[in-house]
Structures are given as structure tokens and as C-alpha cells.
Amino acid sequence: MPWWLELIRAIVGTIILFTGVAVVAAMFGVLLERKISGWMQSRLGPKHVGPQGLLQTLADTLKLLQKENIVPHRADRAIFATAVIVVPLAALLDYVVIPFGTTRWGPLIFRDLNVGVVYFAATSSLVVVGILMAGWGSNNKYALLGGLRSAAQMVSYEIPMGLSLITVALMAGSLSTVTIVNAQAGLWYIVAQPVAFLVFLTAATAEVNRVPFDLVEAESELVAGYFSEYSGMRFALFQLGEYGEMFAMAGMAVTLFLGGWRGPVLPPVLWFVIKLYALIFVFMWVRWTYPRFRIDQLLNFSWKVLIPVSLLNLVATAFVVMVMHR
């Protein structure tokens, strides 16, 4: 393929992904969040904009677009403005290696890297840089505290997450996401690797800063954490990044543990979406059910429980794989 064709492909793909993520992940995600929280708290949730409140997020976005962009006094303007781009961009990069389904021309994936799983870990770790930049650039103590908490938390939880990713890669004998999905033709890895699945889900919840790991933006302590000072569309972009990251994590969990697009009767893409939303529902269910951790409990949990458990799991898996291949 000539290089300019490659370039055009990349640009078109990015636009499609971006709109897809923005519309599906963020807009629908926010609506879902509000609907589910309403349902769990015996409320109705948004109801008036559009049929059953379906257009509520669209209206909110339009409102945010018209609002003024406020930059705090003595904020670091360059960093303050760049952070807004880094967070959603890093979330967006995750989607490159997630296979959404399969067609007769091959799997529906942006690029099937032979290091796909490590790539996912790498790009999702970039979000922290954006969060730290936002926290520092705002010139606000709550934002800074939120940013610091986020860095401590994400660095700690990246390790168990990486370990569970590696465990799955070990089972499949490959780091490519498509190969991993294909290797689950017989048995989903959630059956073979329940520990890794739980560790991944826990770490993913922590990585996207959701309850019970949402100290980064704990409303009762830190206003809104690292994006306290952001207003208007910049605020919306952080929301986009956050929900984009959550959908990416759920998509990766589906790919690694729930057999990806595989399933009987229904078309593959639909299966992927069903599983994705099932996991998203779990995330939201947890959010509206559990209280928040304290920072020391949070870090202790990662270093003293998750990491040893996932290390043991990795060693055990490696042993079994070695014995089976002998």
C-alpha cells in the first residue's frame, strides 16, 4: 500500500473512531449512567428531552458548547489547554487494537498489531499524563490533589492489570487481540482464568477512576478533582475521555475474557455490543452500590492483594502452559 493511502486510511479511521466513541461511548454512556442510577434509586432519570429523555446528553453538549471557557487566574495556560487534548486522545488510541467483530473480509479491527495487548496497556497509561497536567495546570489545590491521587492510583493498578493481560496472552500464546479472540473458540477465558478476569475488572475500574476507586474526583472532598476548573466544552472533553476510556476497558475485557465477538446465531458485531453493554452495566451497578475507598486502603489493596494474587496466578498459569506444551 502506498504511504499516502495509508495516511488517508488512518485519518478516515480516526474520524470514524472519534465520532463513534464520542457519540456512542460518551453521549449514550452518560445517558445510561443517569438512567441506571435513577432506576437504582427509584427515580425516573432524564425524561423530557426527546422520547424518554434520549436526547438529554445532546442537549447538554449543545449547552456546554455555548458556555464560556474560563481559565483560572495564574493557571499555566499552555498545560491547562493541552491536558484537554491528551486525555481523550489517549482514550481514543486504546480502540486501535480492539476487534469489534468479524466480517467476511476479516476481523473488524483498526489494526491487528502483534503486540496488541501491550499496546493497550501502553496507551491507557498515557491518560495519567493528561490528568497530572490538568491537575497541575489549573492552579487549584483540589485539582492538584486529584491529579496526584490519580497518578498514585493508576501507577499502582497498572501492574495487576498488566499481569492479568500477560496471563491471558500466555494462554493464547500471542499478544495479538484477534488471535486471543480466536483462541477462545472453544472456551472463554473467563472460565479458564476467573482470577485474572476479576483482577482485570477491578484494576480497570480503578484505571477509569470510578467508584469505589474514584478518589481522584471525589465530589465530597475535592469538588471534581483534576477537572474542577474546566468549564464548557473542555469539561465535556474530559467526560468524553473518561467514558471513552471506560468503554475501551470494557471492550478489552470482552476481547480477553468473554470471547470477543464470538457467539451463536446473532451477527458477531451484535454479540460484541451485547457483551460490551453487559460489562458497562456491571461498572454502573458497582458505582451506584458501593462506597468509596480511602487512599491508603486503595493503595494497600493494590500492592498487598491484587499484585500478589495476580503474580501467583501468572506463575501457576505459566506452569500449566509449560506442562501442557511439553
Add this chain to the structure above:
Amino acid sequence: MSGEAIAFYVLAAVTLGSGVVVVTSPNVVHSAVALVPTFLGVTGIYVLLSAEFVAVIQVLIYAGAITVLILFVIMLTEGGTGIRARQRNEQGAIGAAVAAAMAGLLIAVAVRTPWARLPGTLPTYTPGAIGQSFLGPNLLVFEGTSVVLLVSLVGAIVIARKEE
């Protein structure tokens, strides 16, 4: 000019440009943040060389972990935030001269070296092959690195732990 060449020059410009910001910015946080595009530029060059694994590891370790660690430390350090440190001293001229001489020397060497074009195709640097090489011929180095890491851990704890 081929697309690869254009990509190389763009990436090199990104790397060098943000590298200059890293060493000249009076604001230490700006320096740390500018490390990210530097590392990403290098990542791009790795991708151009079809070294995907190294590229991804570069993002994971350098852009993702090391920069975060640096930022974290700067922000935790008292007075580190917003400090405007002078980035050069009286010896700046000497340093610049040495750096320029070194760069000139290296460029001259690179230009004058007859680069052998080896026949055949590149070996495939798949993750599997890299893993095999770590646990095969390079085993001693791979395991020895863990000793170096142990030493760093011990050192960090000995020097930084709380006073009695």
C-alpha cells in the same frame, strides 16, 4: 522524497524540538511534560524501523511510566511547583561548545562510514522471538538486570525512608 523519509524528518523534528524545550524551559513541569512528545517521536522512529515491540514498550515505560513518575515527584516536592529555575550557568558556553564538537564529530563519523548494505530480509522481531532471546542467549543479562533493579530498590528505600 518517499513517505518514509517525510515521516522520519517530521518525527525527528518533533523529537529534537521538544528535546530542546526539555533542556531550556525554565519551568521544570514544562520540561517534564515536553518529555512526552520527545519519547513519542522516538517511538515513531521505532515504528518506522518496524520495531513494533520496542515502540510499544517505549510508550509504556517512558511516556507512560517514567514521565508520570517525574511529574509525580516534582509535584510532591515542596516548592517544586511553579519554580522557575535557571537552566544555564557560567559554564553554558563551554558545555555548548563541547556538545557542538561532539555532534560535529558524530555527524562526520556517520557520513564517512561506508554503511554496508547487508543482503536479505530483516529478521522478524516478534514478541515471541524477543522473549526467546531473553530466555535463551541473553539469559544472563536478563537475570542480571533484575539484580540491578534490586539494588535500585534497596537504594531508594535506604535513602528515602522515614527518619526514626
Add this chain to the structure above:
Amino acid sequence: MTWADLSLIAPELALAAAACAALLQDAWATGPALESRSRGPAAAWIALGGVCAALLLLGVRPAGAAQVGFAGMYVRDGITRVVDLAALAAAGLGVMLSPPYLERFRLPAGEYHALLLLSTAGAMLMGASRNLVLLFLGLEMLSFPLYVLAALARRSRRSQEAGLKYLLLGAFATAFFVYGVALVYGASGTADLSRLGRAPDVPLLHAGVAFLVIGLGFEAALVPFHAWAPDVYEGAPMPATAFMSVIAKVGAFAGLLRLFPQALPQLAPAWGQMLAAIAVATMILGNLAALAQSNVKRLLAYSGVAHAGYILIGIASGGPAGSSAVLYYLLVYVAMNLGAFGVLLLLERRGEEADRVEDLAGLLGRAPWAAVVLAACMVSLAGLPPTAGFIAKLYLFRAALQDHRVALALVGALTSVVSVYYYLRVASVALSAGAADAVAVRHSRFAGVGLALAAAGVLWLGIVPGAITALVQQAVQALR
């Protein structure tokens, strides 16, 4: 990997195991307390056990032909044997001389001994490397613990400063080394030292080799990469200074030996000139700067720089004669430098290190044996008979003359004459009458045995050098 491979690195493994044991013992004894409470000699005994085990494993292996392991990366031959011996001697003496100091200044004993052992293992890996990557790993494993050891006295700002300086400059120098490895690889397509001899003679190779010299020269404190040495030596806690002053030289010169006379004989005219120039600059600057020092640690730092220059004569001369002289000098240097530091470690001035020359005054009256050992070591450092330093220098100068490098031998001899002044000044203060006020001498049986061993080494290697000479000459037989 096979059992044969594992048995090759058995001495290094023994050291690493002892290091882990020392750390665990310390953790066990300390419990949940913040500060280590294990100040007893337990860690020292563990470390000593590790060193003895390594020596034993070294001894039981027959000194035969070279054995190569780990896919050609690691070689155990005569040079490895002598370098291991020097490194283990440094570790053993370092362990024996330090317990009184560690106890007095409340340094963490477990970490100290673990780091010391791992650093020794790094130097041994450098001596056994047949591949640039392993050489680099050895350099890292050697220098990382030294950075930490320099900063080990965390209540002392000087120690922290020393550690930071050493770390920053060391990282800078190591970066040059890695760059050099990359350039050499780019020029020759291999990092295997045994195949470097067939590499094409392109400018890139020369640039790469020059960068490697920067990395190793920093560790050996060669001029112009020596600037860190006085400050770090002065600031670091004295046992760390003593140990690093010898182990860094053992590792760095083992690396230079593997790199130049062994791997690149075809480029000898080029690097011979370069190293000779560095050696001349190092000898002159080191000795002249040492003349002006009143602090013994700084004096020994510059003396270390000067000795690096002397040893480099052997590398620059190349060939079997030069290489065997280097190996011999390393053994001698370990004994005499640690002997000198060992005496200083016994002294204490008002709760601080007694590191001024005048603090030594009247040592003869209070600790006659220590004064005699110090004097013997100083005489040996100056290169006067009947001590080992004389024989070692003799071998070096003879190697230089054999290689028709008269200027090198001449500069070496002249600067040695200069050095007599400052070494004997220290010795004469120690042997003089009178007493330095507020300087206390701490006696320790552990350190006493160490000092006795060092002094015995200095005299034995000086009076009956036959056995060791045969050992080093046998070691370099493979060289042409």
C-alpha cells in the same frame, strides 16, 4: 542454560545469595521498626561467608583452558580468575574493616553488606564478559551499589551530596558507554568481543571505542573523567570510600583489559596512542593535585587517580606483559589501598571521621601496629621496595619499555618520585611523636584481622612475588 553454565557463575551466585541473606536477616531482625536495629556483626558474618564460599568455588575449579558459557557471553579463563580474586579480596577486606565504623555511625549494616557484595559481583561479571552487553550489565551492577553506598550516611549532607554527584555523573558516563556499544555494534554488526577483532576498520568503530573509554574511564577515575573522585571520596562514608576506591578500579580495568588487548589487537596503534596520552595526563594531574591535599580522603582520592594512570600504562602497552602487569597491580592495589583506609577507619575525632592528616599524629604511641601497617601501605603506594607496590610498578614500566613506550615509563617513574613526598608525609606524621587532640582509636578484633591480612598481602607480594607472578602470567597466556 545448562548446569555447566550455572557452575561457571557459581562464585557470583554465592555472592548474590549472601547479599539476599544479609538483606533478609536485617529485615528479620528489624521487624516493623523504621530503623534497622541489627547492628551486630551478623550481616558481616553472612557477607564474609559469601565471600569465602565464592573464593572456595573459585579455588575448586581447575585452572585449565578457558570455558565459555551463556551462548558465548561469559568466559571463565585466567583473567577472570585473577579479577575474581582481586574483587573478592576487596570485598573480604571491605567487610572485615567496616563493622566498627558501621556501628559507631549507625549505618544500616544489612544494606551495606548486601550492596557491597552485589557490587563485587558486578566487577566479577565485567572481568568475565565476552560480550559488550554483559560488560555493560557488569558496569551497572558495579556502579549502582556504589552510588547508594556513597549516600548511605543519610544524616550527613556531605554523604548525600556525594551520592548525588556520583549518580548524576555516573549516569552521564554510562550513557556514553551505551552509546559506544551501539556505535560499535553498528560498525561491526556484533557485540561479541571475540568477533570484534574481525570488524572492518571504519570511523564508526573508532568513535564507538572512544565512547566506551569514556564510560570505563569514569569508573576508573582517569583524567579527564576524574572530577567526581575527590568530592565523592570525601563525602561518602569511609568504609564505602575504601571499598569503592578499589572495586571500581578492579571492574573498570578488567573491562579495559577485555576490550583493548584482548578484543581489538588489530587497532592497537590507534588506541595505544590514545590510552598512553590519557595515562600521562592522569599520572601528572593525579600526583600534582595530591601534593596539595590536607585531607587524607582527598589525598587518597587523587592518589587513586594517579594509580589509575599507572595501571593504564599496562593497558596501553598491550600484549601479555602489559596485561599481566595490570592484573598484578590490581591485586596489589586492593591490598595496599584497603590497608591504608583500614587504619583510618579505626580513628574517630569527636564523633566524626578523622580524615585530616594531622589527626594521625602520634598514632605510633597509641596503636603501634596500626601505625606500622599504615606506614607499610604508604611505602607501597609510593612504590618503594621492599613492598608490593615496587614490584607492581616495576612490571608496568618493564611492559612499557618492551613496547617501546619510553616516555610512558619515564613519566611514570618521575611522577612516582613526586608521590613519595606526599605518601611519606602521611607516614611520617603517623610515626611521629606527639598526639592529636580528641582523636580516639577504636580497637576491633575483626578489623585487626583484616588489617593484618592487608599488610601481609602488601609484604608478601613485595618480597616473594613468585607465586602470584606465575598466576598472572599464566592468566594472559592466551594473549599473543
